[in-house]
Amino acid sequence: MKTRATFALMVAAALALPAVLSGCGADSAGATGAPATLRIGVIGTGNKLTGVIGYLKEKNKLLPLLAPAGITGVEVYSFPNGPDLNQALVARELDVASYGDTPSLVARGAGQPTRLIAQASVGLDAGVLAKKDGGPTSLAELAGKRVATQKGSYIHRYLLGALGDAGVKPGEIVHIYNTEIEAALERGDVDAVAVPSANFEALKNKGYPVIDVASKDHPQYLGTSSTVGSESFLDANAGFVKVWQQTQREGTKLAKANWDDYLDFAGKVGGFAPEITKATTLRGQLPDEPFTDKGLALLESTKKFLVKEGFVKTDFALDDWIAAGARG
Template structure:
């Protein structure tokens, strides 16, 4: 199987950056900013996410959109939030290791790859558990089963939970594709239409949007491979956590409250999800599920899925150095 292992390549780059920027991370990045204010003055929290438009999504995004998130974080000294979006996890990881971000909330796969490369982060919460995806095929002459993916060119957003799912599904089916290529989920339809690829693994909302246009769906993550469902990971840098050790509990409390408000105002939350997601309301309603939003920072299901993803990534060589999830979680974060 010829794979373009961009997550592993980025992991190697991240490891080199860790060494080269070690002084930066402890001297002139977040650590210096926090040290300068003694951990007491108010500061701007820099959050990295995957997407576009520099907007938070999910329950914390819902609260931030209503100017209600910063007040919940004020106890930790947060005066404002800036959101920085990246096209994929590896790009976000590079900004995180360079000290350009304090916190990142994104998919578990790139977060695990970064940690396995030695990136100094701590896991403080999982905001979403059980993220779904699927494999769609081109309309004319495309595959109609996992077995028919043998010798075909498949697209996915490399370094994502969809990529992990795709690799797992192919391995289970003992199928070797011709090639796996990196294409952003938003660009998959054009690639399928042109025939550049035969199939693609994309998130649930994209699956439903493509299904509505007549693209065959040949595999479902939640239905066919539930053990590979994705989770989100919220991480902070070690330097930030060292300077502001009380931040974790404040963020976790804010996430719990955001989830509570989202579920209590579900129709309003779905309207927000439509606004930030760019998909039609009917698709958002079908693919935005309350049960995917945990009521606590960590759940047994979420940690089990996370451990399974890590084990698979280690076996595949995407995570270069194995580690214990418990050692990655910030001290006291599971209490």
């Protein structure tokens, strides 16, 4: 079975000698007397902030909220997946990153010097769909089959957990970015795919058969997001964590108070139809506080799974990862 070895190779590659990001500035916030620019890494395309932080930026409210930490500008860098983003963190080309729990945990377990400062999303859904016309109809029927997902992501972790619970060994799990996965499924290059909720909803609406839904069939494998800061940046900017956490609280309040407008923003950034955005962007996924019992429980469960399967090289306590003062 190639899946676990391939995952481990991707992790090693992501944490190896990194390439320098094109266009990234050399100075982090507070590092010089020049205007302090915060460099944020995210998953996606177009160098756009998503979620409640992105919503604040859209409304021209982000910089005023970050100002108490000396932030006068923000630069956003998009990456196709978590391992790629981890490369930039290793290279000290980012100050803060917001991405999925799995790649952030793997990086920390490999010794990457980050600190967790918040969870912006909790309970992220995913699902497995099959190709049309004679494709598999259950997890059991994925035995020996070719399954695609975006490796190194929380969706990959969900897929491995669901397959493990079912005692199923696919023939191969191949890495395909979410933006390209429909084409592979349509051509029949793969027998099934595991994708995040918006992609899942879009594919389901096009008639691709549903095999499994995380929130319904495997809620223990729901994902969370991780907002981390590099240790060097946080050490040099002692007040940043509190300012960022308050900014996230304000963004969540604003989004929930203007939900339809927030959905419009989410749809524009995500590129999905309004009905898909509405069905997959849920109030309950936006925690009112930077850390919640549910969010930390899901994160701990994910960490234990990754340690057990050998994806996290060295176990660690979440309390030791969380930034000083981040929990009150």
